[in-house]
Amino acid sequence: MLAKAFGLPSYLIWNPLTFLIRSYLLENSCSCPACGSENFVKDGHNERKTMPDMQMLECKDCERNFSLRAGTIFYWKHASMGELFLISWIFSIGGSRRLVRKWICDIGSYCASEWFERLEKALGEANGIVPRFLDGFFQADEMEIRSFGERPLIMGVKRSDGKIFETPIPGDSALEFKSALKAADQEIGPILNLMTDGHTSYPQATEWLGITHYPVNRSEKGFVDEHGFHANGVENLWSHERGWIEAARGYNSMKTLRRAVKAHQTYHNHIKQSAAPVWSFLKILSNN
Structure with a gap:
C-alpha cells in the first residue's frame, strides 16, 4: 500500500x-x-x-x-x-x-472509517493513566473551529508540568464549561487554581466546582496582570497545536471529533513528552 x-x-x-x-x-x-x-x-x-x-x-x-x-x-x-x-x-x-x-x-471508506475509529479509541483509552499532580495551578483556554457545519469549541487545560487536557464542547455556556473542567479535573487534576482569559462562563463554572479562578482580561490588563497571573502557557499550546486541530476539522460529528481530540491528548501527554516517543507509541498501540 x-x-x-x-x-x-x-x-x-x-x-x-x-x-x-x-x-x-x-x-x-x-x-x-x-x-x-x-x-x-x-x-x-x-x-x-x-x-x-x-x-x-x-x-x-x-x-x-x-x-x-x-x-x-x-x-x-x-x-x-x-x-x-x-x-x-x-x-x-x-x-x-x-x-x-x-x-x-x-x-473502501467504511473500512477506512473503522480503522480510524479503532486507532483513536486505542489512543484515547490511555488518557486515564497520567500521574496525579499536586501543584494545583492550571491554565485554560478555548478555541473555536468549524466542523460538520457547526462551530464547536475545543477547550484546553494545561497544568504546570506540561500535561494537557483537551475536549470539544458544543457551546460556550457555563454548564458546558463546568462539564469540561470537571472532566479535566478527573484526568489531570486536582484543579485547585485556574488561570483563564476573560470569557464570561469561567467564573460561574469554577464557582460550581469550588475552583479558585484567576481571570486575566487582556483588553484591560494585557497578557499578564499585576499579580503575575496569565494564561500564556495554554495560549502557546494552541499556537503550536492549532495546525493539528484544524486538520481534524473534517469529522462529521461531535463524537468523532472528540475521539480525534482525545487521541491527540494522548499523543501529547504520553508520547511527545516521553524519553522514547516511538517505543511509548508502540506500547500504547500494542496494549489495546
Missing part, C-alpha cells in the same frame, strides 16, 4: 519494521485472547491472498489458535504491521484523515 505509493519494494522499509513490532509483541504484550495465558508457542503463518502474512500462535493452556496481532490496533487485514505503525504515527503527528486516507482509500 504505502510502498506502492512511494514506488518502493516493501521489504526495504515495512518488512524490517514489521519484524521489530512482531518481536516486541512476542516479548511484551502478547497473551491468549480466550484465557489470558502467556504460555503459547508459534504455530506458523496465516497466509491469505488478500492480506499480509500473520504470525499465528497456539495457547498451551486452552489450545486456542490466535493471531499475534489479536487485541492490538495491528489486527487489520489490509496492511502489514510496519505500514500500520507508520500510518498511525503520521496521523498522530498531522491529525489529517484526508492525508492518511489517500494511502488506504482503495479498501
Whole structure:
C-alpha cells in the first residue's frame, strides 16, 4: 500500500519494521485472547491472498489458535504491521484523515472509517493513566473551529508540568464549561487554581466546582496582570497545536471529533513528552 505509493519494494522499509513490532509483541504484550495465558508457542503463518502474512500462535493452556496481532490496533487485514505503525504515527503527528486516507482509500471508506475509529479509541483509552499532580495551578483556554457545519469549541487545560487536557464542547455556556473542567479535573487534576482569559462562563463554572479562578482580561490588563497571573502557557499550546486541530476539522460529528481530540491528548501527554516517543507509541498501540 504505502510502498506502492512511494514506488518502493516493501521489504526495504515495512518488512524490517514489521519484524521489530512482531518481536516486541512476542516479548511484551502478547497473551491468549480466550484465557489470558502467556504460555503459547508459534504455530506458523496465516497466509491469505488478500492480506499480509500473520504470525499465528497456539495457547498451551486452552489450545486456542490466535493471531499475534489479536487485541492490538495491528489486527487489520489490509496492511502489514510496519505500514500500520507508520500510518498511525503520521496521523498522530498531522491529525489529517484526508492525508492518511489517500494511502488506504482503495479498501473502501467504511473500512477506512473503522480503522480510524479503532486507532483513536486505542489512543484515547490511555488518557486515564497520567500521574496525579499536586501543584494545583492550571491554565485554560478555548478555541473555536468549524466542523460538520457547526462551530464547536475545543477547550484546553494545561497544568504546570506540561500535561494537557483537551475536549470539544458544543457551546460556550457555563454548564458546558463546568462539564469540561470537571472532566479535566478527573484526568489531570486536582484543579485547585485556574488561570483563564476573560470569557464570561469561567467564573460561574469554577464557582460550581469550588475552583479558585484567576481571570486575566487582556483588553484591560494585557497578557499578564499585576499579580503575575496569565494564561500564556495554554495560549502557546494552541499556537503550536492549532495546525493539528484544524486538520481534524473534517469529522462529521461531535463524537468523532472528540475521539480525534482525545487521541491527540494522548499523543501529547504520553508520547511527545516521553524519553522514547516511538517505543511509548508502540506500547500504547500494542496494549489495546
